[in-house]
Amino acid sequence: MLIYCFDEATKKFAYTDVIDDSAQVPENATTVAPVNADGTGMYAPTWNGTNWVPMSQEDYQENHEQQQKPNDVPTITESQKQEAQYMLELTKMKVNIAANTKTIAALTKQLTQTALKDKGVQ
Amino acid sequence: MSISLEQIFTGMKGGPEAIQQNFNNVKNEMERMDGSVVDVPKEQFTPINGFTVDSNSCYCRIYKFNSFAIITVGAYVGSVTMKSWTFKEAVTIPKSYLDGFSKFRNFKDTRQITDDGWLYDSNFDVTKGLLTIYTRGNEYNNKSLGLDVAGILYN
Numbered sequence: 001m002l003i004y005c006f007d008e009a010t011k012k013f014a015y016t017d018v019i020d021d022s023a024q025v026p027e028n029a030t031t032v033a034p035v036n037a038d039g040t041g042m043y044a045p046t047w048n049g050t051n052w053v054p055m056s057q058e059d060y061q062e063n064h065e066q067q068q069k070p071n072d073v074p075t076i077t078e079s080q081k082q083e084a085q086y087m088l089e090l091t092k093m094k095v096n097i098a099a100n101t102k103t104i105a106a107l108t109k110q111l112t113q114t115a116l117k118d119k120g121v122q
Numbered sequence: 123m124s125i126s127l128e129q130i131f132t133g134m135k136g137g138p139e140a141i142q143q144n145f146n147n148v149k150n151e152m153e154r155m156d157g158s159v160v161d162v163p164k165e166q167f168t169p170i171n172g173f174t175v176d177s178n179s180c181y182c183r184i185y186k187f188n189s190f191a192i193i194t195v196g197a198y199v200g201s202v203t204m205k206s207w208t209f210k211e212a213v214t215i216p217k218s219y220l221d222g223f224s225k226f227r228n229f230k231d232t233r234q235i236t237d238d239g240w241l242y243d244s245n246f247d248v249t250k251g252l253l254t255i256y257t258r259g260n261e262y263n264n265k266s267l268g269l270d271v272a273g274i275l276y277n
Contacts, residue, residue, distance in 0.1 A: 002166050002216065015250045016168050018216040033168060040201055041169035041213075057172060061205075064171075069207040073259075 003029040006047040013045045013052070160184045160219060167197055168214045174200040175213050179268075182215050189276070191223060195246060196270035197253060204262045210255050212269065217251040223275035224248060232256075236267065244269040 001021045005014045008028045017029070025031060034045040034052040042054035044064060055063070127144045130137060162182035169175040179198035184191050197213045204210060226248040234244050243256040244267075253269045 002168075004168070005217075013170070015217045015252070016166070016214045017218050018166065019218075035169065039169070039174045041171055041173050041175075043171050045170075060171065065205065065208045065210065067205055067207040068209060 001025075001031065002033075003031055004034055004052075005029040011047045013042075013047070158186045160186065162195075162215050162219050166216050169199065169212065170214060171210050171212065172201060172203065173210075173212045176200065180213075182219070184219055184275075186221065191221060191275040192273070193220075193226075193246070193275055194270075194272040195253065196268065198266060198268050199253075199255070200264075200266045202255070202262045202265045202267050204255070204257045206257055206259050206261050208257050211247070211250070211252045212255050213253040215251045215253075220248055220251055220275060223277055225276050226273050227276070228271065228273040230272065232271075234268065234270065236265070242267060244271055246271045246273065248275060 001019055001023075003017050003019055003025055005017055005026070005028055006012060007014050013034050014028075019025070030047060032052060034042040034054070036042060036054070042052055043057055043060035044055045045052035047053075127147060128140045130141055130144070134140065160183070162184070164177045164180040167175055167177060167180040167182075176198045180196070182193065182195040184193045195215065199212050226246050228245070232243040232245050233241060235241055240260040240262075241258045242260075243258070245254045245256070246252065247254055253271065255267065255269065
C-alpha cells in the first residue's frame, strides 16, 4: 500500500513510501494522495488531519521558487540580445543570397544553352 | 569486484583444495554481484508541486548489492510552468525502495535538452526519493519535460 508521509512537527508533505497492505498506517502518514482532481500534484501540501491543504501557486512561487542563477553564467543585456538577433538575420540573408546566386547561375547557363541551340538552328 | 585468490604453484601442498577454494570464492562473488533487481511500479510515482506525470512513462529499476545500489529512474512530467533558473521538486517514488542509502552520485552530467534546444537539469534527491528539475535560461509555460537519472546509491 502506498502511503504519503508528512513531517510530524510541521505536517508538511515529506515523502512517499510503501507498507504491507495489512500493516497499520503510521501516525505521520496517510493513504490520501496529495494530488488534485485534475492529476496535478499539490503545491507544498500540509496535512490537516483529514485532507491535504495545498499552497496557492503564487505563495509557492514566492516562498520556494526564487531564481538561483549560477554566478558563472553571464547576464545577457537587451542590446546583446538584439545584436544576436541581427546576426541571426544576417546569417539567414547570407544563406538566401548564396541560394539565389546558385539559382541565377543555373538559369544563366540554361539561357545560354538555349540561345546557342537557337543560333545553331538558324 | 574484488576477489582474494590463493596463488597455485606446481607441487604445492593442498593444491586441489586451494583451487577448489578459489573457485568457491569466485562463485560467491559472482552470486553476490548478481544481487537483486527491484522495479518500482509506475503507479507508485506521485507528481508534486503543480506537475502532472504520465504514469506510462515512469520507470525505476534498482540493482541492489551488498553495500551499494545502482538506480535508473525517470518520468515524463507535464504542466511545467517555471521561471528561468529555478529549482523544483517534481515526482516522488516510495522511499523504502532506496534501502536507507543516504548518498547519490549521478553517472553522467545532470544536463538534459528539449527537442527545441532548451537546456535544463534533472537530478535525484535520495533523502526524499525525489526527481527534481532545475531550469536554465528559458521560461517554461505549460511544457512537458523528460527526467532521466542514473547513478549509484551509497552511504
